[in-house]
Amino acid sequence: MTTESAHRAATVEFRHVTKRYATSGPGTPGAVNDLSLSVPAGRICVLVGPSGCGKTTSLKMVNRLIEPTSGQILLDGVDAATRDVTDLRRSIGYVIQQVGLFPHQTIGENVATVPRLLGWPEARRRERAEELLRLVGLDPATYRDRYPTQLSGGERQRVGVARALAADPPIMLMDEPFGAVDPIVRDRLQNEFLRLQEDLAKTILFVTHDIDEAIKMGDLVAVFENGGVLAQFGTPDDILSNPASDFVARFVGSDRGLKRLSLSRVADLELRPVVTARPGDDAADARSRAHADPFHYLLLVDEANRPIGWVDQDEIQTNGSLDAGLAIPMSPLLDRRTTLKDALSMLLDADVQAGIVVDRTGAVRGLVTVDMIAERLRERAPEPTTDPVPEPTSEPASEAASS
Amino acid sequence: MTDDRPLIDWTWIVEHLDDIWFRTGQHLSLALISVVAGFAISFALALLVLRDRRAYGPITGAAGVLYTIPSLALFAALVPITGLSTLTAVIPLTLYTLLILVRNIVAGFDTVPPDVREAADAMGMTRLERLRRIELPLAIPLIVAGLRLATVSTIGLVMVVTLIGNNFGGLGLFIKEGIQAFFATKVYVGALLSVGLAVLADVVLVRVERGLTPWARARADRAVG
Numbered sequence: 001m002t003t004e005s006a007h008r009a010a011t012v013e014f015r016h017v018t019k020r021y022a023t024s025g026p027g028t029p030g031a032v033n034d035l036s037l038s039v040p041a042g043r044i045c046v047l048v049g050p051s052g053c054g055k056t057t058s059l060k061m062v063n064r065l066i067e068p069t070s071g072q073i074l075l076d077g078v079d080a081a082t083r084d085v086t087d088l089r090r091s092i093g094y095v096i097q098q099v100g101l102f103p104h105q106t107i108g109e110n111v112a113t114v115p116r117l118l119g120w121p122e123a124r125r126r127e128r129a130e131e132l133l134r135l136v137g138l139d140p141a142t143y144r145d146r147y148p149t150q151l152s153g154g155e156r157q158r159v160g161v162a163r164a165l166a167a168d169p170p171i172m173l174m175d176e177p178f179g180a181v182d183p184i185v186r187d188r189l190q191n192e193f194l195r196l197q198e199d200l201a202k203t204i205l206f207v208t209h210d211i212d213e214a215i216k217m218g219d220l221v222a223v224f225e226n227g228g229v230l231a232q233f234g235t236p237d238d239i240l241s242n243p244a245s246d247f248v249a250r251f252v253g254s255d256r257g258l259k260r261l262s263l264s265r266v267a268d269l270e271l272r273p274v275v276t277a278r279p280g281d282d283a284a285d286a287r288s289r290a291h292a293d294p295f296h297y298l299l300l301v302d303e304a305n306r307p308i309g310w311v312d313q314d315e316i317q318t319n320g321s322l323d324a325g326l327a328i329p330m331s332p333l334l335d336r337r338t339t340l341k342d343a344l345s346m347l348l349d350a351d352v353q354a355g356i357v358v359d360r361t362g363a364v365r366g367l368v369t370v371d372m373i374a375e376r377l378r379e380r381a382p383e384p385t386t387d388p389v390p391e392p393t394s395e396p397a398s399e400a401a402s403s
Numbered sequence: 404m405t406d407d408r409p410l411i412d413w414t415w416i417v418e419h420l421d422d423i424w425f426r427t428g429q430h431l432s433l434a435l436i437s438v439v440a441g442f443a444i445s446f447a448l449a450l451l452v453l454r455d456r457r458a459y460g461p462i463t464g465a466a467g468v469l470y471t472i473p474s475l476a477l478f479a480a481l482v483p484i485t486g487l488s489t490l491t492a493v494i495p496l497t498l499y500t501l502l503i504l505v506r507n508i509v510a511g512f513d514t515v516p517p518d519v520r521e522a523a524d525a526m527g528m529t530r531l532e533r534l535r536r537i538e539l540p541l542a543i544p545l546i547v548a549g550l551r552l553a554t555v556s557t558i559g560l561v562m563v564v565t566l567i568g569n570n571f572g573g574l575g576l577f578i579k580e581g582i583q584a585f586f587a588t589k590v591y592v593g594a595l596l597s598v599g600l601a602v603l604a605d606v607v608l609v610r611v612e613r614g615l616t617p618w619a620r621a622r623a624d625r626a627v628g
Contacts, residue, residue: 086528089526089527103519114527
């Protein structure tokens with residue numbers, strides 16, 4: 001990745017933050033009631049809840065678009081209220097659903113907004129804008145001189161992310177950033193963003209009303225309920241496996257067990273070994289090896305151990321050599337980073353019992369079966385994970401499924 | 404009209420080119436000074452409205468009242484105060500532009516989408532930076548629309564100024580003299596040139612707007628998808 005990012009991030013801590021609106025009591029939409037939570041540097045914290053629950057208000061209090069009624073917000077230990085508001089905002093990236101690109105400025109100018117405010121020389125601004133456009137997957141030569149109206153929704157949203165990153169802020173605030181694009185584009189943008197975050201390691205506050213997005217994007221999830229009350233704060237796995245209240249349980253949905261599958265990956269399972277053979281191998285030997293295995297099929301592979309197709313163990317000749325023509329269509333190919341939810345859905349779609357797990361070179365590593373995933377689902381409490389940060393979703397398998 | 408002279412007396416025109424040129428310039432400069440002054444005042448008033456919306460009603464109300472005062476009456480009323488000076492012509496002309504300009508400038512700023520304004524704030528722009536870099540450029544189409552209306556109507560109004568004094572009559576003077584002397588050529592020269600000025604000013608302003616808003620043309624060749 002060609003970013004000059006200094007990999008700096010800051011902690012964000014809410015201390016008894018309350019926001020009341022003059023119009024009425026604590027139940028006003030957007031109000032926040034005694035919010036305390038702490039986000040470690042470099043992590044994504046998703047604020048999720050029904051509309052009017054105060055999640056956006058909480059976000060906007062960080063860069064002081066809204067001032068709290070009481071309480072403090074500490075950024076790297078410094079109370080945001082004591083900082084010059086202009087400086088503060090220039091050091092915090094901000095991405096919103098409507099993107100808010102400046103329609104009269106080119107994409108390049110839009111991206112270089114904060115560097116320009118900071119007085120960077122023109123050449124450096126230009127260079128930074130190009131670097132960021134590449135980072136978010138837009139070719140600078142094509143996009144730099146266009147205007148926002150000439151871009152699609154997904155492209156505009158990428159520009160919005162690039163603009164927020166321009167001055168390499170340690171903190172990013174994102175308010176439903178992928179809410180206005182269609183589900184396929186959203187999925188891709190989410191994956192790309194998680195991959196970017198792997199390198200950038202910013203501290204990110206991310207607002208959404210979509211629990212699935214919260215689980216996918218968050219290292220930590222803060223579930224809000226109406227009245228601006230924090231109902232639960234924890235890792236996605238905590239929230240799914242131990243909802244703190246009826247409200248949280250209802251909010252995450254009755255399929256929370258199934259949702260937990262999206263937090264585990266193929267790599268977390270012990271793969272089932274598979275009997276393999278190459279075309280031209282001795283058929284009798286292959287047949288006896290296949291029959292020794294409880295799984296009914298033999299997997300034909302090429303010289304590089306890449307799968308060619310299945311052969312029913314009963315179809316194998318008793319003598320001669322194996323013929324590639326016997327191979328029947330393959331199961332879905334999975335990768336170690338495919339989530340179990342995606343894996344299950346691929347197996348169900350293909351109407352097969354087992355998926356073949358391959359490594360980066362495409363060589364067979366083993367099998368994942370529907371039974372193995374079901375077994376995982378039955379495990380009641382999740383094992384405490386040493387690393388609460390799930391790996392970002394960037395596996396080719398789920399992308400293939402989504403595009 | 405007498406009949407011993409042609410409708411358009413070209414000889415007269417050729418002999419009086421200097422005079423025509425002078426009065427056209429005078430006409431245009433009176434209009435320009437008034438529109439520029441009116442724009443400056445309107446812009447300040449519009450900023451006041453942006454700061455406090457409650458000012459909008461009283462300001463447009465007052466400008467509306469001024470607009471209803473018959474022009475001739477206003478010119479005449481000023482003569483005892485400012486005499487037969489250029490000021491007597493410019494003050495009413497300026498006042499008449501206010502209603503159109505204040506409304507259009509405020510409407511122009513109101514076209515800035517809330518998300519754009521929010522993004523500007525969140526990027527850490529000061530009020531002045533936001534005004535200069537974001538709101539003003541986006542307000543240009545409506546501001547220029549207001550300027551076009553104000554300019555064209557002011558060029559028309561300058562004709563009336565001639566009734567209070569010959570020394571700053573602009574093209575209107577030709578018409579007054581032409582009618583008094585039953586000389587059609589003078590009437591036509593005055594009328595046609597003022598129409599020409601109005602059209603020219605309008606064309607120039609449209610060009611200026613285009614030059615200032617390259618992004619608006621980008622919409623036309625919007626990318627697919």
